[in-house]
Amino acid sequence: MFLALVSGNPWLESLARLAIIAVLVPVTVIILTWVERKVIGRLQMRLGPMRVGPYGTLQGVADTIKLLTKEDVRPQTADRWVFELAPFVIVVPVFMAVVAIPFTADLFIQNLTLGVFYFVAVSGLSIVGFVMAGWGSDNKYALLGGVRAAAQLISYEIPLVMAIVAVAMLSQSLNLAVIVGAQEDTPNIAFQSLAFLIFAIAGLAELYRQPFDIPVAESEVVGGPFVEYSGIRWSMFQLGEFVNLVLISILGSLIFLGGWQWPWSVFDESVPVVAQIAMMAVKTAAFILFFMWMRASLPRLRIDQMMSFCWQLLLPFALLQIIINGLVLVYDWPNEILIPLSGAGAAGAVYLTYRAARATGVRYQPGYQTVGSVL
Amino acid sequence: MTYEEVIFYVVAVPTVVGAIGVVTARNVVHSALFLILSLLSVAGIFILLSAEFLAIVQVLIYGGAVTILVLFAMMLTRVRDMPAALDGPQRPFAALAAGAFMVVSIFSMVSTEWPGDTNKINVISIQQIGNDLFTTWAVPFEVASLVLMVALLGAIVLARGEEGE
Numbered sequence: 001m002f003l004a005l006v007s008g009n010p011w012l013e014s015l016a017r018l019a020i021i022a023v024l025v026p027v028t029v030i031i032l033t034w035v036e037r038k039v040i041g042r043l044q045m046r047l048g049p050m051r052v053g054p055y056g057t058l059q060g061v062a063d064t065i066k067l068l069t070k071e072d073v074r075p076q077t078a079d080r081w082v083f084e085l086a087p088f089v090i091v092v093p094v095f096m097a098v099v100a101i102p103f104t105a106d107l108f109i110q111n112l113t114l115g116v117f118y119f120v121a122v123s124g125l126s127i128v129g130f131v132m133a134g135w136g137s138d139n140k141y142a143l144l145g146g147v148r149a150a151a152q153l154i155s156y157e158i159p160l161v162m163a164i165v166a167v168a169m170l171s172q173s174l175n176l177a178v179i180v181g182a183q184e185d186t187p188n189i190a191f192q193s194l195a196f197l198i199f200a201i202a203g204l205a206e207l208y209r210q211p212f213d214i215p216v217a218e219s220e221v222v223g224g225p226f227v228e229y230s231g232i233r234w235s236m237f238q239l240g241e242f243v244n245l246v247l248i249s250i251l252g253s254l255i256f257l258g259g260w261q262w263p264w265s266v267f268d269e270s271v272p273v274v275a276q277i278a279m280m281a282v283k284t285a286a287f288i289l290f291f292m293w294m295r296a297s298l299p300r301l302r303i304d305q306m307m308s309f310c311w312q313l314l315l316p317f318a319l320l321q322i323i324i325n326g327l328v329l330v331y332d333w334p335n336e337i338l339i340p341l342s343g344a345g346a347a348g349a350v351y352l353t354y355r356a357a358r359a360t361g362v363r364y365q366p367g368y369q370t371v372g373s374v375l
Numbered sequence: 376m377t378y379e380e381v382i383f384y385v386v387a388v389p390t391v392v393g394a395i396g397v398v399t400a401r402n403v404v405h406s407a408l409f410l411i412l413s414l415l416s417v418a419g420i421f422i423l424l425s426a427e428f429l430a431i432v433q434v435l436i437y438g439g440a441v442t443i444l445v446l447f448a449m450m451l452t453r454v455r456d457m458p459a460a461l462d463g464p465q466r467p468f469a470a471l472a473a474g475a476f477m478v479v480s481i482f483s484m485v486s487t488e489w490p491g492d493t494n495k496i497n498v499i500s501i502q503q504i505g506n507d508l509f510t511t512w513a514v515p516f517e518v519a520s521l522v523l524m525v526a527l528l529g530a531i532v533l534a535r536g537e538e539g540e
């Protein structure tokens with residue numbers, strides 16, 4: 001009865017789909033906070049949370065209750081409206097981006113023709129929230145963190161978008177469902193290994209997690225834009241961060257790992273929905289674990305290293321990938337030629353990064369000189 | 376009132392409120408935030424006209440990049456300590472210029488022959504936009520990118536010059 005009523009009306013149907021997402025997403029985030037503490041604990045040879053519930057499974061619930069009941073403090077000199085609206089400006093675009101994400105071939109809120117493009121545009125909006133939080137708090141550390149966040153997120157958005165463009169070129173579409181459909185035989189990671197590498201690094205930077213946690217670095221800017229926030233407003237920032245983690249992981253598994261498609265055509269005809277969801281979950285989890293693993297194993301970059309890494313390494317290599325794709329498309333070369341070309345590009349990028357990481361420091365010369373090259 | 380009209384007012388009111396906020400706010404940062412509100416609501420109007428590509432570009436460029444850079448520049452200067460610098464003896468000239476521009480806009484709006492009621496909006500696909508942009512309109516497109524390039528180089532030259540002093 002209810003289902004019949006809902007499925008007839010497009011407005012009610014969209015509303016019902018949105019409601020499901022609005023409930024499921026925070027639950028996922030509560031689980032993920034526990035998973036992250038456990039994973040990082042194991043990587044550092046600790047147990048992680050163990051006290052609340054068996055193996056600490058209820059830790060996330062306990063944390064949520066604590067955060068929701070905490071006092072909401074606002075500094076006296078803070079700019080009231082800017083300070084109080086900033087968490088919403090961060091969280092709302094993140095939830096808006098969920099709209100364009102297909103979870104299986106038929107399970108989505110809205111199948112947009114310009115899906116990837118919409119995703120990129122909307123998630124770029126949350127940068128405004130960081131700037132608002134940093135400026136509105138009337139705190140020097142918060143302001144510094146806000147400026148750092150704006151600089152980092154805007155810079156790394158460019159290689160991220162370029163990597164997505166490379167994939168869109170190959171699939172001849174910006175529709176996420178079509179991009180996944182085009183990967184029936186081979187996932188894009190084989191043809192676009194360079195774009196995948198750039199996407200993974202730029203995605204890590206967009207999530208401002210270690211080694212790219214420069215905007216929120218505890219030992220440099222004491223939490224950055226969030227320093228003055230507490231209780232429910234602080235937890236909204238946390239919510240935004242974790243939803244973004246899930247979104248970037250889902251996007252990565254959709255456009256590079258083949259989404260809900262099973263490898264080696266395990267299912268002869270159509271893949272059942274349960275299997276599709278399971279495949280998506282496995283691929284997304286792989287991405288999330290990769291991001292957590294990076295967080296536990298790499299030290300934080302210096303701010304000039306972060307900037308020059310983006311502009312001097314990721315961006316030129318992203319352009320290289322686009323040029324390679326353009327040549328292959330224009331001259332109708334077989335797609336297989338992309339495997340060695342893109343692979344060579346990826347190897348080159350890895351080698352330059354490795355060389356920069358191993359290079360010994362150059363003594364600082366006062367005066368006029370080129371600034372901050374990592375290469 | 377059809378539901379299109381309701382949605383139109385839902386996005387038109389923030390556009391106008393944001394635009395008024397930009398000029399009336401005493402604080403420059405508040406002005407910039409109002410500007411973001413206004414520009415994002417314009418994206419809503421584009422969606423209402425089935426120009427989805429334009430709407431997304433509006434959000435991407437104006438919402439995510441241009442206004443952030445404006446905010447960025449203002450946060451690095453101490454705008455908060457000198458709110459009075461917004462006003463000056465040039466006020467009558469500014470009013471005159473703004474008034475003249477308003478008269479011209481209203482005049483051109485009234486004198487233009489609009490095509491009238493349209494029952495059907497032709498949705499233009501992204502493929503068609505791409506084709507037109509890189510074939511028919513390739514020269515203006517390249518000129519626009521050249522202008523941006525010159526602006527970028529100019530900024531670098533200016534910044535470099537200060538560093539050498």
